[in-house]
Amino acid sequence: MDVLLLSRIQFAFTAAFHFIYPPLSIGLGLVLVIMEGLWIRTGDKLYHEMARFWTKIFALTFAMGVATGIVMEFEFGTNWATYSRYVGDVFGSALAAEGIFAFFLESGFLAVLLFGWNKVGPKLHFFSTCMVCFGAHFSAVWIIVANSWQQTPAGYHIVGEGMHARAEITDFWAMVFSPSSMDRLSHTVVGAWQAGAFFVISVSAYYLLRRWHLDFARRSLKVGLCLALAASLLQLVTGDISAKHVARNQPAKLAAFEGHYPTEPAPLYLFGWVNENQQRVQFGVAIPRLLSYLTYGDANKPVTGLQDIPPQDRPPINFVFQTYHAMVAIGFGLIGVSLLGVFLWWRGLLFAEVGWVRRFVLPLMVVSVLGPQLANQLGWFSAEVGRQPWIVYGLLRTSDALSKVVKADAVLTSLILFTVIYVLLFVLFIFLLNEKIHHGPEHEEHPGEPHSFKPSEILHEPRA
Amino acid sequence: MNFFFAQTLFDGGMPSLNAIWFVLVGVLFTGYVILDGFDLGVGALHLFTKTDEERRLMLNAIGPVWDGNEVWLVTGGGALFAAFPEVYATVFSGFYLAFVLLLFSLIFRAVAIEFRSKRPEAWWRQTWDILFSLGSVLSSFLIGVAIGNIVWGVPLDKDHEFAGTFLGLLGPYPILLGITTVALFAMHGAIYVVMKTEGKMEDRARGWIRNTIIFFVLAYAITSFATLLYIPRMAVPLQQHPWLFIVPLLNVLAVANIPRQIHLGNEFKAFLSSCAAMIALMTLFGIGMYPHLVFSHTEPANSLDIFNAASSQKTLGIMLIIACMGVPIVLTYTVCIYWIFRGKVKLDPMSY
Numbered sequence: 001m002d003v004l005l006l007s008r009i010q011f012a013f014t015a016a017f018h019f020i021y022p023p024l025s026i027g028l029g030l031v032l033v034i035m036e037g038l039w040i041r042t043g044d045k046l047y048h049e050m051a052r053f054w055t056k057i058f059a060l061t062f063a064m065g066v067a068t069g070i071v072m073e074f075e076f077g078t079n080w081a082t083y084s085r086y087v088g089d090v091f092g093s094a095l096a097a098e099g100i101f102a103f104f105l106e107s108g109f110l111a112v113l114l115f116g117w118n119k120v121g122p123k124l125h126f127f128s129t130c131m132v133c134f135g136a137h138f139s140a141v142w143i144i145v146a147n148s149w150q151q152t153p154a155g156y157h158i159v160g161e162g163m164h165a166r167a168e169i170t171d172f173w174a175m176v177f178s179p180s181s182m183d184r185l186s187h188t189v190v191g192a193w194q195a196g197a198f199f200v201i202s203v204s205a206y207y208l209l210r211r212w213h214l215d216f217a218r219r220s221l222k223v224g225l226c227l228a229l230a231a232s233l234l235q236l237v238t239g240d241i242s243a244k245h246v247a248r249n250q251p252a253k254l255a256a257f258e259g260h261y262p263t264e265p266a267p268l269y270l271f272g273w274v275n276e277n278q279q280r281v282q283f284g285v286a287i288p289r290l291l292s293y294l295t296y297g298d299a300n301k302p303v304t305g306l307q308d309i310p311p312q313d314r315p316p317i318n319f320v321f322q323t324y325h326a327m328v329a330i331g332f333g334l335i336g337v338s339l340l341g342v343f344l345w346w347r348g349l350l351f352a353e354v355g356w357v358r359r360f361v362l363p364l365m366v367v368s369v370l371g372p373q374l375a376n377q378l379g380w381f382s383a384e385v386g387r388q389p390w391i392v393y394g395l396l397r398t399s400d401a402l403s404k405v406v407k408a409d410a411v412l413t414s415l416i417l418f419t420v421i422y423v424l425l426f427v428l429f430i431f432l433l434n435e436k437i438h439h440g441p442e443h444e445e446h447p448g449e450p451h452s453f454k455p456s457e458i459l460h461e462p463r464a
Numbered sequence: 465m466n467f468f469f470a471q472t473l474f475d476g477g478m479p480s481l482n483a484i485w486f487v488l489v490g491v492l493f494t495g496y497v498i499l500d501g502f503d504l505g506v507g508a509l510h511l512f513t514k515t516d517e518e519r520r521l522m523l524n525a526i527g528p529v530w531d532g533n534e535v536w537l538v539t540g541g542g543a544l545f546a547a548f549p550e551v552y553a554t555v556f557s558g559f560y561l562a563f564v565l566l567l568f569s570l571i572f573r574a575v576a577i578e579f580r581s582k583r584p585e586a587w588w589r590q591t592w593d594i595l596f597s598l599g600s601v602l603s604s605f606l607i608g609v610a611i612g613n614i615v616w617g618v619p620l621d622k623d624h625e626f627a628g629t630f631l632g633l634l635g636p637y638p639i640l641l642g643i644t645t646v647a648l649f650a651m652h653g654a655i656y657v658v659m660k661t662e663g664k665m666e667d668r669a670r671g672w673i674r675n676t677i678i679f680f681v682l683a684y685a686i687t688s689f690a691t692l693l694y695i696p697r698m699a700v701p702l703q704q705h706p707w708l709f710i711v712p713l714l715n716v717l718a719v720a721n722i723p724r725q726i727h728l729g730n731e732f733k734a735f736l737s738s739c740a741a742m743i744a745l746m747t748l749f750g751i752g753m754y755p756h757l758v759f760s761h762t763e764p765a766n767s768l769d770i771f772n773a774a775s776s777q778k779t780l781g782i783m784l785i786i787a788c789m790g791v792p793i794v795l796t797y798t799v800c801i802y803w804i805f806r807g808k809v810k811l812d813p814m815s816y
Contacts, residue, residue, distance in 0.1 A: 060578065066531050067574040071567050073541050077556025078563055081625075084556075088549020089775040093783050096546040099539030100790035107535045108797050111528035112804060118812065119804055159776070163623065166549075168776040403557035405626050414564040421568060425575060432582055 004399055006411040007079045010418060012384075014071050016377055017422050021065035023376050026140060026189065027196015028058045029133035032113075034223055036129050040122060050220055051129075052117070053441035054200070059114050060436065064429055066107070068422075079411065083391055083401035089168045090156050090175055091146045098142030106135030140189055148181035150392050151383070152249045158395070167395065179249050183242040184383070190238050191379065193231040194334060194372040200224030201341070202369035203437055205362045208351070213440050218351050221365075225345060229338040235331055240294065246386075247295045250393060251304040252313060253386035256320040258291055258303075259284075266291035266303040271325055274318035279307070281321075315388040323385070327378040334371045337364060481780035482770040485547040486754065488787055492543050494746040496536035497607070498652075498739050503530040505653020507573060507600020508646060509672055510593060517811070518665050519593060523577055525660035525809045529802070530577065534570070546783055550624055550773035551757045558618065558626025559610060562633055566606040573599030581815070601646055608645025611749065612638030615695060617761030624768055637690060644683040648745075651676035652738045655722065659731040662808045673726055673734075681719065697759075698752035708751060715744035 032054055039047035073095070076084050084092075112120060112128035120128070149156075155174030156167040169175055201224040207217035247254045259274035259281040260266045268291040272284020289299040296303075306314055340361065344350040349357055391398040503526040513519050545552040556563055576596035580589055616637045619627040654672035661669060691698050702708050718741035725734035753759070757773055760766040774780065 063531070063574060063578045066534065067571045070534065070538055070570055073538050074556060074563055074567060077541075077545065077552045078560050079557070081553035081557035084545065084553040085549055088545055088552065089779045092542065092546030092549055092552070092775065093779050093786070096539065096542035096783060097786050097790075099535065099542040100786060100794065103535045103538055104532070104790075104794040104798070107532040108794075108801050111532060111801050115528040116804060169779050169782065172782050403553075403560070404623075406557050406560050410560050410630075413561070417564065417568060421571065425571075428575070428579060432579060435582060 001408065001412070003406065003408040003411055004402060006408055006415055007402055007406075008398065010411060010415045011075060011079060012381075013415070013422070014068065014075060014418055016380070017426070018065070018068040018072055019377065019380055020373060021061045021068065022136070022140070023188075023192035023195040023372070024061040024199060025058065025065050026133075026136045026192035027194065027372075028054060028061065028199065029129075029136045029196070030193055031196050031200055031223065031227065032058060032129050033133045034227070036126050038223075040126050046215060046219055049216060049441045049443065050223075053216070054220075055113060056436055057199075057203075057433070059110075060429070060432060062106075062110060064425070067425075071418075079403055079406060080391075080401050081403035081405070083396065086166045086396055086401070087150075087392060089166060090149055090153075093169065093172075094142050094146035094149070094175075098139050098146075102135050102139035102142060104135075106132055106139060109135065137189060140192065141185060144185045144188055145176050145178070145181050148178050148184050149175055151184070151387055152178045152180040153392055153395055154178040167392070180242075180245060183238065183245050187235070187238040187242045187379070188376075190231050190235045191372060191376045193227060194235060195376060197224050197228035197231055198334065198337075198368045198372050201228055201337075201365050202367070205365035206437070207440070209358065209362050209366065216441050221341075221350075222345065225338060225341045228334070229342050232331070232335040232338050236335065239328070239331065244295055247303065250387070252306070252309045252315060253320070253383075254295075255304060255306045255309065256315045256317045256386055257324040257382065259317060259321045260291070260303055261305045261307050263305040263308050264302045265289050265300050266295075266305075268294065269321075269325065271329075272321070274321045276317050313389065315386050320382055320386045323378040324382040327375045327382060330371050330375040330378070334368070334375070337368050337371070341365065480770075481777055481784065482774050483755070484784060485543075485774070485780055486750070486757070486770045488784075489540065489543050489547055490746060490750045492536060492540035494743055496533070496540050497649075497746065498742050499533035499536055500530070501604075501649045501742060502526070502652045502656040502735075503533055504573075504600045504604045505649035505651065505676075506657060507596050507653070508604060508650045509653055509657070509669075509676075510597040510600070512672065513665075513668065516589065518668070519589070520581060520811055520815065521661050521665050521809060522657060523580065523596075524811060524815045525657060527577075527809075527815065528805050531574070532798070532801070534574070543783070543787075547775055547780060548757055548768070548770070548773040549775060551768050554620065554624050554626055554758060554768060555610075555614075558628070559613070559633060561630045562606055562609065566603060566610075569599040569602040569606065571599075572596075573603060604646045604649045605642040608642035609633065609638040611645070612641030614758060615641070615691070615698060615749065615752070617695075617759040619762040620758065620760035620766040620768070622763075622766055624766060624773075627762065637694065640683070640687055640690060644680070644687045647676060647680040647683045648742070651680045651722075652735075652742070655726070655731065655735045655738050658726070659735055660809045670726065673722070677719075677723060684719075701751050701754070711744055711747050711751065715741055715748065718744060 032051055035047050035054065036051040038044070039051055076091075109128040109131040112125065113132050116125055116128060153167065155169060155171035155176075155178065157170050158165055159168050160166055200220055204217040204221035204224060207213050208221070243254065243257075246257070255261075258266060258269060259272065261279040267286035267288045269281055269284045269286045272281040272286070274280075275282050292301050292303055293299040295301075306317065341350065344357060344361060350361075387393055389397050389399070391401045506522055506526050510519065510522055513522060541552070572595050576592040576599060580592035580596065583589070613633050613635075616635065618633075621627045651673065654669050654676050657669040658666055658673060702712075718737045721737040722734050722741075725731070725737060755769045755771070756767050757770060758768040760768075775783075
């Protein structure tokens with residue numbers, strides 16, 4: 001295999017694996033702020049128990065995020081050195097800002113969040129939780145600003161020629177607010193909220209099915225459902241705005257999303273299979289002209305088709321079509337699950353011992369945790385593969401961005417090592433997550449002194 | 465190599481942005497070695513403990529802070545990418561396998577800390593203990609090897625691309641620096657453990673301090689000798705500006721002060737001395753390199769320096785604003801957090 005393909009596989013693999021965790025940290029971070037905020041507000045011990053339990057889960061996802069994130073920070077230089085030289089002036093500054101502003105905030109206050117329950121007062125602890133949550137969101141801001149600049153470069157000029165050409169910043173704020181950055185940021189962050197919310201829903205529903213920690217599970221499920229419903233509906237709005245702007249900024253990508261070849265008023269496919277040789281969608285069901293209407297508010301307006309894009313500038317079409325449609329389908333599924341949950345809660349059926357709720361709805365909620373994870377991954381693949389063959393849209397091709405001195409055998413070696421280690425890591429992550437979930441929340445039985453422990457318990461803490 | 469250190473740094477009264485960023489990137493990496501240095505050092509000493517309780521004390525001594533410490537590496541890498549993209553690209557792609565190894569050891573270490581105490585079985589804990597310790601030693605060693613190669617110089621071609629091999633990075637001098645770094649971090653970590661523990665654990669760590677200081681001083685003496693003998697350019701700035709000898713002098717005093725403060729029972733002052741020694745070492749490294757970032761020993765004209773490797777003045781200016789806003793805030797709450805977690809570590813149910 002050639003070094004380009006290997007490098008792309010390695011980057012996609014390490015990025016996709018990393019991307020399991022930060023959305024969970026962002027979403028669970030928000031959940032923690034809500035729960036601990038409710039505790040401070042109401043003084044209800046149950047919220048305190050919830051905040052502490054979800055903090056443990058948060059810690060695990062955060063550690064995985066840090067460990068896999070350092071790889072990402074190095075990989076631009078190790079595998080994409082030509083890219084790094086080309087974009088360092090622009091991309092590097094967003095990445096450095098992420099480190100200085102966001103990572104320090106997140107990891108610094110994480111210490112207080114995890115280990116400071118007995119060391120600082122409730123207000124200061126809550127402040128730390130807010131800072132961790134804010135830091136997690138803020139790091140998303142900078143990395144998406146950097147990535148969006150690759151999608152829709154702005155605020156730069158090209159200096160030098162040939163091998164020594166590079167992009168330099170002319171306008172920092174134009175770079176930060178590049179045409180796609182705010183759409184993509186809102187879409188990604190709301191996706192992260194969904195990841196956190198459905199995670200809480202899933203674990204709570206599991207407890208309800210097992211009849212474990214019932215008060216804890218009901219209360220957590222309510223918090224999860226509220227956040228899930230709000231985020232899932234909001235995601236519809238951010239997704240719609242993002243797609244409209246993709247049509248304007250990256251027409252090749254939108255055309256690939258929909259497998260749209262001739263430039264004409266476009267239908268919206270619910271599903272289908274793009275035959276790239278015959279340049280049409282097969283086995284599909286489409287709503288005529290809906291894409292034109294959604295994109296321009298005018299059903300008769302033509303949408304730029306792939307036939308107007310030179311073949312060498314087209315992304316892989318069927319792949320992007322499938323990932324994009326699967327993401328949208330899952331998104332609607334998540335709206336359905338959260339609406340159903342809230343409806344049953346409203347009708348008083350969700351927590352009643354109703355046979356069909358226990359048989360169908362709660363199990364559905366247990367597996368719903370996979371929904372946002374899959375949708376986030378598929379959406380990310382749509383965005384990144386849809387940008388191909390460019391690494392910086394319209395400026396630098398992915399094939400020109402490699403490290404010149406890194407040979408295929410070196411990349412193959414690292415790819416094999418990454419695969420082995422990440423598979424091992426993932427198995428361990430699932431194993432420990434399972435342990436924590438089965439261990440459940442710590443019940444606080446001494447209402448007067450919630451933080452007191454017997455010394456014997458401290459040294460010989462029972463582990464599940 | 466005939467440059468006037470102070471004059472280049474303060475070009476016409478005002479320091480050039482490039483020189484400021486040379487210092488700032490240096491500050492970030494110095495912050496990294498001081499902070500992650502002690503938790504890597506704790507890892508190197510981890511297997512010298514005897515009981516499970518001692519190992520948990522070691523892990524919990526670094527528990528609240530180790531991932532914050534690694535953020536300094538991430539931010540240092542980000543700042544290098546932004547300020548000197550040519551260096552970031554050349555070094556990271558040139559040292560490909562070495563960096564991949566460093567990443568693996570850092571990952572294993574991070575994961576071992578998290579997972580070790582999650583199961584009670586002895587084999588489980590022993591496995592993670594070994595991985596934690598090996599990961600820490602290998603990370604420290606590779607960081608030293610990387611610095612060693614930068615000091616020694618690497619082959620660069622006219623496009624500033626690395627023209628050497630992976631095995632070529634493992635020369636005697638870089639390996640020597642790798643060993644010195646392991647010794648330095650182990651000493652730093654031992655002092656930290658004394659500061660953070662009590663009773664038997666503290667007594668044990670006091671023994672480590674004595675041994676690691678001897679180990680470090682020996683390794684450091686050989687390294688200094690080898691540097692003067694084989695890499696005379698590192699000493700040129702000191703010859704030209706004798707007042708710079710204050711830096712190695714401070715370094716020696718700081719190292720000598722460590723056993724003194726330990727003897728007097730001031731662990732915190734001993735730790736500060738150790739930090740000061742590390743700052744002095746990094747300063748010496750910076751003085752010796754300036755204005756080069758990567759020295760090409762095959763063809764010195766191909767070297768990367770603070771001018772030909774830098775981002776545009778505009779970016780350096782923007783980044784300076786970001787750093788001026790961010791760094792004081794970071795330092796403030798880093799100090800606050802260390803203050804909150806001051807004192808001897810105690811195990812509780814939230815512990816590792």
